[in-house]
Amino acid sequence: MYCLKCKTSKMDKARNSHHYTQCGLDNVWLVNWEGFFCPSCNMFVAVLPEASILVSLIAYRLLVLERHLNGDEILFLRKLLGLKPFTLADVLCIDKSKLVRWENNKDTIDPLSDKKLREKALEKISPSSSPEILKQIMSIYHRGFKSGEVEEITIKKEDLSVMTA
Numbered sequence: 001m002y003c004l005k006c007k008t009s010k011m012d013k014a015r016n017s018h019h020y021t022q023c024g025l026d027n028v029w030l031v032n033w034e035g036f037f038c039p040s041c042n043m044f045v046a047v048l049p050e051a052s053i054l055v056s057l058i059a060y061r062l063l064v065l066e067r068h069l070n071g072d073e074i075l076f077l078r079k080l081l082g083l084k085p086f087t088l089a090d091v092l093c094i095d096k097s098k099l100v101r102w103e104n105n106k107d108t109i110d111p112l113s114d115k116k117l118r119e120k121a122l123e124k125i126s127p128s129s130s131p132e133i134l135k136q137i138m139s140i141y142h143r144g145f146k147s148g149e150v151e152e153i154t155i156k157k158e159d160l161s162v163m164t165a
C-alpha cells in the first residue's frame with residue numbers, strides 16, 4: 001500500500017502510538033498499535049478494529065473515573081447511548097438546557113445524574129451489567145466524586161481480547 005499522504009513510498013508494517021481523536025475525546029491513545037508507517041513522510045496509519053469495540057473499551061474507563069464526568073465525556077456517553085440531548089435529559093429527569101451546559105463545560109454535572117448516566121452506559125455496553133463495575137460506580141457515588149485532572153486513556157491491543165472473549 002502506497003502512502004496516502006505523500007504517495008511516494010510504500011508503507012511498512014509497524015507499531016506506534018495513535019492519538020485516537022476520532023472518538024471525540026482528545027485524551028485517548030492507542031499504544032504500541034499495529035499499523036503502517038511511511039518512511040518518506042513518517043506518517044503512521046493505525047489499523048483500527050470496529051469502532052464500537054474501542055468505544056466500549058473507552059467507556060469502561062470513563063465509568064470508573066473517580067471524578068465528575070466532563071462535557072466531552074458526557075457527550076461521548078450520550079452518543080454511545082444513541083440518544084438526542086432531550087431524550088437523555090428525560091432519562092436523567094433534568095432540563096435539556098442543563099445537559100447542554102454540562103456538555104459545554106459551562107457547569108458541572110450533578111452527582112446523581114453522573115451516576116445515572118454511567119449506569120445507563122454500562123447497561124448499553126454490558127448486557128450482564130457487570131456487577132463489579134456497577135459496584136464501583138456506586139461506591140464512587142457514595143464516597144463523593146473527587147476533583148481531578150483529565151488523565152490520558154491508553155488502550156493496548158491486549159485490551160481488545162477482553163471485549164471479544
Ligand SMILES: [Zn+2]
Nearest residue numbers: 003006038041
Ligand atoms: Zn508518506
